[in-house]
Amino acid sequence: MFKKIFSFGLSLSIFSAMTPWAWAGDIMEQIQETGVIRAGYRSDTVPFAFVDDDGKPVGYAIELLELIREETETRLGKPVELEFIEITPNNRFEQITDGIIDIECGSTTITWERNNYVDFSASYFASGTQMIVNKGSNWANAQSLAGAKIAVIPNTTNETAIREFAPDAEFIFVESEEEGWKMVQEDKVVGFAGDGILLQALKAQVTDSDSYEIVPEFPYMIESYACTLPQNESEWRNVVNYSLVKYMQGVVVGVPEYQNLYSRWFGVNGVTPYPIETMADYFQGIVNGYEWIRIEGRY
Structure with a gap:
């Protein structure tokens, strides 16, 4: 129904005791030091983020966070883990501004007002x-x-x-x-x-x-969904955007790994079926705003 619009970890045993302000400034330096990305998630936003029968965070947004973790690990040249911290609709932005989490990729909508105190990644979904x-x-x-x-x-x-x-x-x-x-x-x-x-x-x-x-x-x-990030962290935002744009480009050009990721949650047999063709049109518009990335030896 949106076709017309779319067409256009390591342990924190030492570091977790430190107060959030101790890491104010450079998120990538923090991750380099701790080997941990502190990721906020909601436990009730199926299929984006929720908990399975074992209480483990799962969902589409959780898989996107994993792609971001992999890219961060590659750039830093060291193991990096995700530490999941549960958030709510009422405290999700405060958790970012207070330095409790480094990123949140649930079903958060970009608005001009929110942009006054947090930054957003490239949009990775629309509803x-x-x-x-x-x-x-x-x-x-x-x-x-x-x-x-x-x-x-x-x-x-x-x-x-x-x-x-x-x-x-x-x-x-x-x-x-x-x-x-x-x-x-x-x-x-x-x-x-x-x-x-x-x-x-x-x-x-x-x-x-x-x-x-x-x-x-x-x-x-x-509404357009995006990851929420601390303000003025361009290096960290660049890693996040690269990871998301690479994924979306992969869906557009038919890379099996990325199309399968999408289909696990939104395919015919997924949690919430939503046509990949429709979302690929939306992704195309986002990807066109960036330099295309070579994936598996091709663009």
Whole structure:
């Protein structure tokens, strides 16, 4: 449905005791010293980042972080590990600005306001704000949403989008996608507003998925996902961008390793099916803004 828009580790036994400000400045020097990338992740954003039955972080964004780890390791010429630190929608930017984590690659949207205090990588995905509602409930137009109870995570682009579209709705703030989804299932709200791709994953997890639908067909607002980074860390941002652009270029030109990575999460048999052709169009637009990278002896 977005086709038209898309077309255009080592142990920290010594270092973990140090206060965040001790590493203020050069992230690459810090990683060189510790052999660790401190990566933030959310445990409830299927298929981007969540925990498996063993409590281990998994997901599309986790695999992208692994690509970034590999590239960092190559450049530094020494082993580098990922240390995962759980974050929430409410503290994810504070964790970056306070120096607790070096990077976060979940389902975070680029905004001009956020750019005042964090930096962003190249965008590696796009989605849009939609709502999950009971099927046939006719909550897809602004008139019907007046006075309706809508769950949304506060201080997110989803809140901004749904408030713009339905200013007369009653908003119920929740802390996570799972909480908002549960309120819909229990009929405590008429809908939960969130990123469409995340809503699809929530819907796919229940046996009565046909009882729910995601509306409207075209999102209230399109949003671009990117990794969040500390400000003014150009060397670190360059490593991250190189890793992400290489991956996206690989999807575009048909490198099996990268296409398989995408398909594990968004392929026909993936967690949340999403056409690779559509996303490749989006990736093409991002990649064209950078010098192409030689992959497996070809461009």
